Amino acid sequence: MYIGIDLGGTNIAVGLVDKNGKILATDSVPTHKERAYIEIVADMAALAKKVTLAGGCALEDIKAVGIGCPGTIDTANGVVVYANNLKMDRAPVAAEFQKHWNIPVYLENDANAAAFGEYRMTAKDTDSFVFMTLGTGVGGGIVLNGRLWHGFNGAGAEIGHTSIVMDGEPCTCGMRGCLESYASVTALIKQTKEAMEAHPDSAMHEWVAKKGKISGRTAFECAKAGDAAATAVRDRYIRYVAEGVNNLINILQPAVFAIGGGISKEGDTLLVPIREFVAKYNYNKHMPKTDIRIATLFNDAGIIGAAFAAMAEQP
Amino acid sequence: MYIGIDLGGTNIAVGLVDKNGKILATDSVPTHKERAYIEIVADMAALAKKVTLAGGCALEDIKAVGIGCPGTIDTANGVVVYANNLKMDRAPVAAEFQKHWNIPVYLENDANAAAFGEYRMTAKDTDSFVFMTLGTGVGGGIVLNGRLWHGFNGAGAEIGHTSIVMDGEPCTCGMRGCLESYASVTALIKQTKEAMEAHPDSAMHEWVAKKGKISGRTAFECAKAGDAAATAVRDRYIRYVAEGVNNLINILQPAVFAIGGGISKEGDTLLVPIREFVAKYNYNKHMPKTDIRIATLFNDAGIIGAAFAAMAEQP
Numbered sequence: 304m305y306i307g308i309d310l311g312g313t314n315i316a317v318g319l320v321d322k323n324g325k326i327l328a329t330d331s332v333p334t335h336k337e338r339a340y341i342e343i344v345a346d347m348a349a350l351a352k353k354v355t356l357a358g359g360c361a362l363e364d365i366k367a368v369g370i371g372c373p374g375t376i377d378t379a380n381g382v383v384v385y386a387n388n389l390k391m392d393r394a395p396v397a398a399e400f401q402k403h404w405n406i407p408v409y410l411e412n413d414a415n416a417a418a419f420g421e422y423r424m425t426a427k428d429t430d431s432f433v434f435m436t437l438g439t440g441v442g443g444g445i446v447l448n449g450r451l452w453h454g455f456n457g458a459g460a461e462i463g464h465t466s467i468v469m470d471g472e473p474c475t476c477g478m479r480g481c482l483e484s485y486a487s488v489t490a491l492i493k494q495t496k497e498a499m500e501a502h503p504d505s506a507m508h509e510w511v512a513k514k515g516k517i518s519g520r521t522a523f524e525c526a527k528a529g530d531a532a533a534t535a536v537r538d539r540y541i542r543y544v545a546e547g548v549n550n551l552i553n554i555l556q557p558a559v560f561a562i563g564g565g566i567s568k569e570g571d572t573l574l575v576p577i578r579e580f581v582a583k584y585n586y587n588k589h590m591p592k593t594d595i596r597i598a599t600l601f602n603d604a605g606i607i608g609a610a611f612a613a614m615a616e617q618p
Numbered sequence: 619m620y621i622g623i624d625l626g627g628t629n630i631a632v633g634l635v636d637k638n639g640k641i642l643a644t645d646s647v648p649t650h651k652e653r654a655y656i657e658i659v660a661d662m663a664a665l666a667k668k669v670t671l672a673g674g675c676a677l678e679d680i681k682a683v684g685i686g687c688p689g690t691i692d693t694a695n696g697v698v699v700y701a702n703n704l705k706m707d708r709a710p711v712a713a714e715f716q717k718h719w720n721i722p723v724y725l726e727n728d729a730n731a732a733a734f735g736e737y738r739m740t741a742k743d744t745d746s747f748v749f750m751t752l753g754t755g756v757g758g759g760i761v762l763n764g765r766l767w768h769g770f771n772g773a774g775a776e777i778g779h780t781s782i783v784m785d786g787e788p789c790t791c792g793m794r795g796c797l798e799s800y801a802s803v804t805a806l807i808k809q810t811k812e813a814m815e816a817h818p819d820s821a822m823h824e825w826v827a828k829k830g831k832i833s834g835r836t837a838f839e840c841a842k843a844g845d846a847a848a849t850a851v852r853d854r855y856i857r858y859v860a861e862g863v864n865n866l867i868n869i870l871q872p873a874v875f876a877i878g879g880g881i882s883k884e885g886d887t888l889l890v891p892i893r894e895f896v897a898k899y900n901y902n903k904h905m906p907k908t909d910i911r912i913a914t915l916f917n918d919a920g921i922i923g924a925a926f927a928a929m930a931e932q933p
Contacts, residue, residue: 375904375905377905385903430770445869447762447767448763452870453871454870454871454872455745455871455906455908456871456902456906458902459869459870461868461869465780465868465869467781467784467795468783468784469783469861477899478864478899478901480782546781549793550781551780553774553776554760554776554777554869554870555774556768556769556771556772556774558770558771583792584791584792584793586773586791587690587769587771587773589690589773590690590692590699590772593770
C-alpha cells in the first residue's frame with residue numbers, strides 16, 4: 304500500500320492507494336497556504352495516518368508516501384526548491400514529513416505526478432506519453448521509456464511555456480506568446496471577455512448574466528447553442544491548443560498524448576478538431592500516429608500519480 | 619572498427635571510424651540522387667570497402683556499418699520509409715547493403731546521426747543533449763539517457779517543425795510559422811533579401827555585388843562592418859533562433875544544447891545573445907542551467923554519428 308498526496312494551494316488531498324492505482328480511502332483538509340511549510344507538512348502527515356487507518360490498513364502496511372507539489376522540485380533530495388503559490392523556498396518537505404512518520408517519502412512536481420498517474424492507469428503498455436492540462440495554467444508531464452522525464456535539473460516538461468506566438472501575449476513567466484497565454488482557462492476567459500465586448504448582441508451576455516460570471520464554459524456552451532461570436536472564440540481557442548499539441552508531437556512523437564484539466568471535459572468538441580489538425584499538419588506523414596485522447600482520471604490523477612511516483616522509486 | 623556513412627543529396631561521404639570516434643580514412647563520391655536506391659547502395663558499399671582498405675584495415679576488422687540518411691527512417695528494419703530528396707520510398711537500404719557486404723548495418727536519420735556524433739564526442743558524460751542545425755532547413759536530434767530519442771514511431775525530434783509564429787510564414791512541411799521558416803539559412807537569405815529591398819542604401823548591396831549572391835553570411839558580415847539594416851536582420855534572426863532554443867529547453871531541460879550547421883560558424887556573435895535570451899526568459903530560474911554551446915564537429919558529425927549509432931546497437 305502507498306499514500307499519495309496532492310498538495311494544492313487550496314486543499315491537501317490524501318489517498319490510500321494500492322499497487323494497481325485503486326484509491327481505497329481518501330480525505331482532505333484546507334492547505335491554508337499562508338502558513339509555514341512545517342505546519343503544512345504536519346497536517347499532511349496527520350491526514351496520511353488518518354487515511355491509512357480509515358482504509359483498514361496499519362501504518363506498517365504503507366511502503367512509501369508520494370507527494371505532488373506545485374513549483375520547482377528537487378526530487379532527489381525531497382526539497383521544494385521554489386513554489387510561489389505556497390511561499391516555499393528550499394523547503395525540505397520530505398525530511399520534515401519523516402519527523403512525523405519515518406517512511407520513504409518521494410516528492411514530485413504536481414503536474415508531473417498527474418501525468419504519471421494518467422500514464423500508469425491508461426497507457427502503461429506504451430513507451431511514451433505526454434500529458435497536457437488545460438487549467439488555470441497549461442501544465443503537463445512527459446513519460447519516456449516508462450519514466451517521467453524531468454530534464455537533467457528536474458525543471459523540465461514545462462510544456463505550457465513554449466511560445467506559439469513570438470512577441471505575443473505576456474505570460475506570467477516573463478516571456479511573451481507562451482502556449483499558456485493562449486490555451487489556459489485564464490486565457491480562454493480573457494478571449495471570451497474580449498469577444499463579448501466586441502459583440503454586444505452575443506448570447507454570451509445572457510449566459511453570463513444567468514451564471515454570474517464568465518468561465519471556461521461560456522464560449523463552449525453558447526457555441527453549442529449556435530452563437531456566432533462564441534463559436535469563433537471556441538474554434539480559435541481549440542486551434543491554439545492544437546498548435547501546442549502538434550508542436551510537442553513533432554518533437555517527441557509519443558505513443559499517447561492525453562489532454563486533461565477542466566476544459567478537457569468538453570470531450571469530442573475539443574478532441575475531434577485537435578485530431579483533425581494534427582492529422583493534417585503533423586510532420587509525420589508516413590509512420591504510425593500518436594493516439595490523442597482526453598485524460599480520464601480528472602481530480603484523482605494527482606493522488607494516484609504521487610503514489611505511483613513513490614512506488615517507482617522503491618527497490 | 620566501424621564504418622560511418624553520411625548519405626546526402628549531393629555526396630555519399632564514408633569514413634573509417636574507431637571506437638573513440640576518430641576518423642582514420644575518408645572518401646566521397648557523388649550521390650547522383652536521381653538514381654534508383656539499388657545503384658546508390660552499390661556505390662555506398664563499394665566505397666565503404668575501399669575506405670576500409672585505405673585505412674589499413676581488413677573487411678573482417680569492421681564490426682558494423684552506420685548510415686545516416688535524410689527522411690523518415692524505420693531504424694528497426696533498416697528501411698528508408700520516405701526521403702523526398704532521394705526519391706526513396708520504402709527502400710530496404712540495410713538489406714540491400716548486406717547483399718554487397720554481409721555485416722550488421724544500422725540506418726539512422728541524418729540529423730539524428732549528427733546529433734549522436736556530437737553528443738558522443740563532446741557531451742557523453744551528460745545524460746541529455748539537444749542538437750539543432752541551422753542549415754538549408756532546421757534539423758536536429760535529441761539524446762536522453764545516452765540514447766537517441768526517436769519517438770515511438772521513429773519520426774521524432776523534428777525540432778525545426780514547431781511553430782513559433784502561429785499562422786506565420788509558410789513552411790515546406792505544410793504548416794505555417796515553423797521555426798524552420800524563420801531560423802534556417804533559407805529563411806535568413808529571404809530576410810536579408812527583404813531588408814535589401816527596403817534599404818537601397820544598405821552596404822549589403824555592395825557585399826552581394828562583390829560576392830555574386832546573397833548568402834547566410836551577408837547580414838552577419840555587413841552587420842559586423844556597421845550596416846544598420848544588416849544589424850537589424852542579424853539581430854532579429856538570432857532572436858528567432860533563441861526563441862526555438864528556449865522553447866526546447868523549457869520542454870526538455872537538457873544538460874547540453876549544441877547549435878550546429880553553417881550559421882553556427884558565426885560563433886559568439888550567435889551564441890552570446892542566445893545565452894542572454896535564455897538566461898532571461900527560461901522558465902527555470904532556480905535549478906542548474908542548460909549549457910548552450912556551438913557544435914564542434916561540423917561536416918564530420920554525420921560520419922562519426924552514423925558510426926556511433928551502429929556501435930550503440932552492437933551487443
